[in-house]
Amino acid sequence: MASSTDMLGMTDKVAIVWGGGYGMGERTSLRLAEAGAHVAVVDIVPERAEKIAEEIRASGRRAVALVCDVTVEESVVETLARAEEALGAVDVMATVIGLGVWGQLLDFTLDQWEEAHRINLTSFFLPARAVARSLIRNGKPGAIACVSSVSGLTSAPNHGGYGAAKAGMINLIRTMAAEWGPHGIRVNAAMPGSCATPRLDFGEAGLAKMKELLPLGRPATPDELAKAILFLLSDLASYVTGHNLWVDGGWNSTFLMQAGTGSMTNAR
Ligand SMILES: NC(=O)c1ccc[n+]([C@@H]2O[C@H](COP(=O)([O-])OP(=O)(O)OC[C@H]3O[C@@H](n4cnc5c(N)ncnc54)[C@H](O)[C@@H]3O)[C@@H](O)[C@H]2O)c1
Structure with a gap:
């Protein structure tokens, strides 16, 4: 039952979080549940999905843990069907999956190139399209979100594969928004610079650089992306x-x- 203070409009909505068992995805699953949603927690690692689904059930919301490889279309379609069987038709989804595949372009193999696109772009396209098809079939409005990266706008040496895939994601949300908006489906991305997810170690030098260069002086927490x-x-x-x-x-x-021109003074 929605309360009059349900500004987020999330009470009793059905959410699916792809990559929802760890890091930013874990926090996203938990935040959605805290806001009142029932959550399908999807992950390629079964224990991760089960742990977070259990935590959500203990908090009084409904949740199901599902194992899926989001880069394989049959796996995505089957997983969405199982989520909807357990919790009802999906209203909102987030994809919180991606991985740096680093290397200089002169040395990049075709396998590395394809892997960068598979894990960073296909991992969004397939679940977003499956959920959009479900929303349209069910005549429901809905919302879709993914996590892009500043690498998709600016990139840097070694970021060729990852940056191109994230740039593709930033473009794709706009096409999806244009094509699916008439069905009441919104599509957006949250774009981190640096986020202290458990799998990353920025090292002391990296953290010192952030303290010096970032106005807020530190990387984001996974929960700040989830919010x-x-x-x-x-x-x-x-x-x-x-x-x-x-x-x-x-x-x-x-x-x-960063370009060294922030402290220029006039010569006269
Ligand atoms: N951490 C940062 O500094 C940073 C910066 C910019 C962008 N990002 C983006 O943030 C997103 C999340 O990053 P994170 O560090 O929380 O990721 P993570 O690796 O910590 O978590 C990703 C989750 O997805 C699951 N997963 C991986 N491959 C999967 C697959 N094929 N099918 C289903 N599940 C799969 C993992 O098991 C894990 O639980 C990514 O898109 C990443 O590119 C991160």
């Missing part, structure tokens, strides 16, 4: 679609500093 995703999926963002939301601690405000 941005929750916002994009919620009624608070009911007129926001095709948008790539910077969640970067102000990194994008420091280009001139």
Whole structure:
């Protein structure tokens, strides 16, 4: 039952979080449940999905843990069907999956190139399309969110494969927003600069560099990304679609500093 203070409009909605068992995905699953949604937690690692689904059930919301490889279409379609069988037709989804595949382009193998696109772009396209088809079939409005990266806008040496895939994602949300908007489906991305997810170690030097260069002086926490995703999926963002939301601690405000021109003075 929705309360009058349900500003997020998430009470009793059915959510599916692909990559929802760990890091940012774990926090996204838990935030959606805290906001009142029932959650299908999908992950390629069964224990991760089960642990978070259990935590959600203990909090009084319904949840199901499902194992899936989001880069394989049959697996995605079957997993969505199982989620809907358990919890009802899906209203909102997030994909929180991606991995850096680093290397200089001169040395990059075709396998590395395809892997970068498979894990960073196909991993969004397949579940988003499956969920959009379900929403349209069921005549429901809905919202879809993914996690892009500043690498998709600016890139850097060694980021060729990852950056191109994330740029593809930033483009794709706009096409999806345009094609699916008439069905009441919104599509957006949250864009981190750096986020302290458990699998990453920035090292002391990396953290010191962030303290020096980032206005907020530190990487995001996984929960800060989850809150941005929750916002994009919620009624608070009911007129926001095709948008790539910077969640970067102000990194994008420091280009001139990084280029060494932030402290220029006039010669006379
Ligand atoms: N951490 C950062 O600094 C940073 C910066 C920019 C963008 N991002 C983006 O944030 C997103 C999440 O990053 P993270 O560090 O939380 O990821 P993570 O690797 O910690 O978590 C991803 C989850 O997805 C699951 N997963 C992996 N492959 C899967 C597959 N094929 N099918 C189903 N599940 C699969 C993993 O088991 C894991 O639970 C990614 O898109 C990443 O590119 C991260």
